[in-house]
Amino acid sequence: MxxxxxxxxxxxxxxxxxxxxxxxxxxKNKYTKLLVITDEIVGSxxxxxxxxxxxxxxxxxxxxxxxxxKAKQLTVFESCIxxxxxxxxxxxxxxxxxxxxxxxxxxxxxxxxxxxxxxxxQVPTTILAHDSAVGGKTAINHRLGKNMIGAFHQPDAVLYNxxxxxxxxxxxxxxxxxxxxxHAFISDPAFLQYLMxxxxxLATIADxxxxxxxxxxxxxxAGVVSVDERESGLRAIxxxxxxxxxxxxxxxxxxxxxxxxxxxxxxxxxxxxxEQVTGLRFSIGDFVQWAKQLGYQTTIxxxxxxxxxxxxxxxDKKTLSDQPRFVLLEEIGKPVIVDMDxxxxxxxxSKLKK
Numbered sequence: 001m002x003x004x005x006x007x008x009x010x011x012x013x014x015x016x017x018x019x020x021x022x023x024x025x026x027x028k029n030k031y032t033k034l035l036v037i038t039d040e041i042v043g044s045x046x047x048x049x050x051x052x053x054x055x056x057x058x059x060x061x062x063x064x065x066x067x068x069x070k071a072k073q074l075t076v077f078e079s080c081i082x083x084x085x086x087x088x089x090x091x092x093x094x095x096x097x098x099x100x101x102x103x104x105x106x107x108x109x110x111x112x113x114x115x116x117x118x119x120x121x122q123v124p125t126t127i128l129a130h131d132s133a134v135g136g137k138t139a140i141n142h143r144l145g146k147n148m149i150g151a152f153h154q155p156d157a158v159l160y161n162x163x164x165x166x167x168x169x170x171x172x173x174x175x176x177x178x179x180x181x182x183h184a185f186i187s188d189p190a191f192l193q194y195l196m197x198x199x200x201x202l203a204t205i206a207d208x209x210x211x212x213x214x215x216x217x218x219x220x221x222a223g224v225v226s227v228d229e230r231e232s233g234l235r236a237i238x239x240x241x242x243x244x245x246x247x248x249x250x251x252x253x254x255x256x257x258x259x260x261x262x263x264x265x266x267x268x269x270x271x272x273x274x275e276q277v278t279g280l281r282f283s284i285g286d287f288v289q290w291a292k293q294l295g296y297q298t299t300i301x302x303x304x305x306x307x308x309x310x311x312x313x314x315x316d317k318k319t320l321s322d323q324p325r326f327v328l329l330e331e332i333g334k335p336v337i338v339d340m341d342x343x344x345x346x347x348x349x350s351k352l353k354k
Contacts, residue, residue: 001215003134003222005154005229012134012158012222014215019053019123019161026055029156031094031119034060035084037107038098039067042125045167050098050123061087069249069259071102072140074149080110094119094156100126100172101133101259105147108138112153122155125164127176128260130214131183133158135225135238145315146246152230160218162211171258173202174295178241178260180213182267183220186237189332191216196290237335240327241267244300247312251304264296265352272348274328277338282329300352309349310342 001012013021026034034054038047043064054060063083065071084093097107097120104122111120122133139150168176177199184192198209205213221238228235245266248257268288274280288298313324323339330336 001218001222003154003158004226005136007136007152007229008154010155010157012160012218014160014162014211014218016161016163018159019050021157021159022053022121022123023055025121025157026058026094029094029119031058031092033087033089033093034058034096035087035089035093036060036062036096036098037065037080037103037110038062039065039071039100039103041067042099042103042164046125046164047098049163050096065103065106067102068100069102069141071099071106072147074140074142077106077110077113077140080106081114084110084114089114089118091115091118094121096121096123097133097155098123098125099129100124101128101131104129104133105137105139105150108136108153108155109140109150112138112151117153119156120153122158124158124160126168126172127165127210127214128172128179130160130176130217131179131221131238133160134218134221135235136229141250144250145312146250148315154229160214162207162214165210170203170295171261173205174264175258175260177202177213177294178264178267178296180217182238182240182263183217185267185329185332186240186327186335187220187223187333188216191220192332196287200293202294236325236337237327240329240335241265241270243313243324243326244269244309247309248301248304250312251308252301257301261296264291265298265300268298269300269348269352270326270328272352273326273340273344274330276344276348277340278328278330278336280329280331282332300349302353304353306346306349310345313345 095111097104124133136152136154139147142148241263245263248262271284326340
């Protein structure tokens, strides 16, 4: 699969043999040195496998960061830059992002900032990363908002080895699967029906079904990014469920709610808003029951107060002129961006609390 954007095109390899492509990529692109950024968990489980597929003639170093959203801090970003400088990375060096979405976001931003931009390759190890590894969004968090410091920086390639997914805990599977559901909502009613019919237990998804879900999700994401690389319009639809989802993550503390778990609540909120504002006709009750069956929380945490949440919404990157903008659905597969009235947001919020 090739992802095509205005700034560059790059390949995405999906499957248990995708790492076989790494050596050829490194040699073809003539990288001078490799820096692998990984986290404590992925490194302990899979770093030897990655190293075995890296060409031995190219110098390489590894930097290990905290797992999960703790990786996406200014202090960790600075330490990665320091490590790169201390080990002599130059403008022809390449950073390998080896981990889940958080490591990919961090490593991509390090690559975007280091010497004003060097190459990087995404080697994702989670289901969630099928969304974040493609499209070139890189970022770290600020205590006042998620992904508020970052850059658009496309990778040279994405190597998605499905073997790594076998070691994922169920919480991470839920987190990643929610992004696949998002892709279905914004683009493909048949894909949504497939997910709701075929997937009844996230712990036991068959390999062929998972491969299809990943590929379809990436195809949808790539199609949007190819039209709008820098979120000047269409790409904002990829934030369906994220306006409230990011608030839940920020308010509860990064990592307490997994990203996709928070987005699931955000999507249910957006579905109810869509029912009121755009006239969406969809059985939200059936969807909520299915999400519960898969282990998701489907209500807003009881300790979140609307005024606190609303102030955080106002800092969302989609917000213009102090009015929150939400991605809603007119129909499944037909998203729209709507400036939202505070009263409607508050009333729906109250209905969805525990």
